[in-house]
Amino acid sequence: MAAKRLTSTCLRRLQQQTRRSFSTTIRTQTDGVFRALTENRIQTPWIDALREKERGGHDPTKASGKSETPTDRDLSPKRMSDSYHSVVLPLAREPWLLDTYANSSGHIRLGTLFMDLDALSGVIAYKHTGEGVTTVTAACDRIDIKHPLTEISDLEYSGRVTYATGRSSMEISLQVAKAPKEGEKVKPEDVLLTCQFTMVSLDPGTKKPVNIPAITPETEEEKAAFAQGEKNSAHRKHLKNRSLIKQTPNDEESDLIHAMWQKQLQYHDPMDPVRKPDNVFEMEQTRLSTAAIMQPQYRNRHHFMIFGGFLLKQTFELAFCAAASFAHCRPTFVSLDPSTFQNPVPVGSVLYQTATIVYTDPPVVSGQTDEPSSEGGGKSQKYTRIQVRVDTKVRDVEHGTAKPTGQFNYTFTVERDIKVMPKSYSEFMMYIDARRRAMRIRESVEHGSSDSGAKDRVTE
Secondary structure, eight states: OHHHHHHHHHHHHHHHHHHHHHHHHHTTEETTEEHHHHHHHOOSOHHHHHHHHHTTOOOTTSOOSSOOSOTTOOOOOBOGGGGOEEEEEOTTTOHHHHHTTBOTTSSBOHHHHHHHHHHHHHHHHHHHHOTTSEEEEEEEEEEEEOSOOSSOOOEEEEEEEEEOOSSSEEEEEEEEEEOOOTTOOOOGGGEEEEEEEEEEEEOTTTOOBOOOOOBOOOSHHHHHHHHHHHHHHHHHHHHHHTOTTTSOOOHHHHHHHHHHHHHHHHHHOTTOOOOOOTTEEEGGGGOEEEEEEOOGGGBOTTSSBBOHHHHHHHHHHHHHHHHHHHHTSOOEEEEEEEEEEOSOOBTTOEEEEEEEEEEEESOSSOOTTSOOOOTTSSSOOSOEEEEEEEEEEEEOTTOOOOEEEEEEEEEEEESSOOEEEOOSHHHHHHHHHHHHHHHHHHHHHHTTOOOTTHHHHHOO
């Protein structure tokens, strides 16, 4: 009898230890966001923040009209190293943590990494600005795959502020790499991906931009990173001024639109023997849409807004599905091209997302600056590069006024000869906008630019 009691006691202790071990492991994750990042992103339990708001406390999502940024903030220039931050994601050591980072085929879910990277950019931004401001994600300038993972390993997230002039915005450069051994540095061949985020600092009370410390580069490497940030900033302004919302297409683009319109007429002319090839699809056939209620577990540190990384994860996975549905094969992610966050997404609102295949390379009809194309016939291409645009908007639950919240541009490669053709004027504008992005990458390679990842994105 004593032996049975002893066995029963040992069994209970073992079960308790197992539960504690399981609980400890589970606490290292929160819906894909590693705990070291989550603790910086969310500082108050949701129910406490909600009750404080219901009691008439300050709503951080609304402007109070009174400045809350300290007037005695230190705005003296800082070094890049001051904002450096790194986190090791122990995927090889924590199988339960890996559960939320692995997809059905056993590979890493890139969308989940993107969510983490936005959280990391927030940590780095606040190390640079201090706590007296509100910092939001304005844009993701680029995410490039450098060396795809071939095995499950611990990953190191790292980054720093690489460009800031003293105004309200800053560029943060990040990378994900295989975690190096203690005392060693990351090898270039171990870098999985690199990216840049643009963050903007606002006064918590007025919600208006406020100045932040400038960056003083010291080493040659830092000066090169700062110069690249300056180029990226100039390019964003150039794109804004050259936007198709403000200007008509140029002569070559107008000729291309006319040529595609003529091609459509040819396809539908009963007197013309040429018919639309089986591998050419109208843009309106490629759309894929979703709607979802935004839950508090994806909020940012200000409690009542969804953090930008969640939008990256959601839009990436929708873009992947749209590319797969279009090509009927598994797409390979190449890059996230410059994408913008336009308006915040409140907790409890409904987020609508629409993914559209807006450009294929080789294109269905070539312009002067395009590479030679089969133009819907002729020699077949083995690979096609697909651009997917995801537009997002938000409404309150009562379906009041809708606001655009962002545009995200993803590029994939598929092993199939397939092409998209616009039909309406709006689709032609989306097509031309996407083509400009493709042209910029090609020009970067031709001129030997150090533009991160450009070469990787235009070669197979």
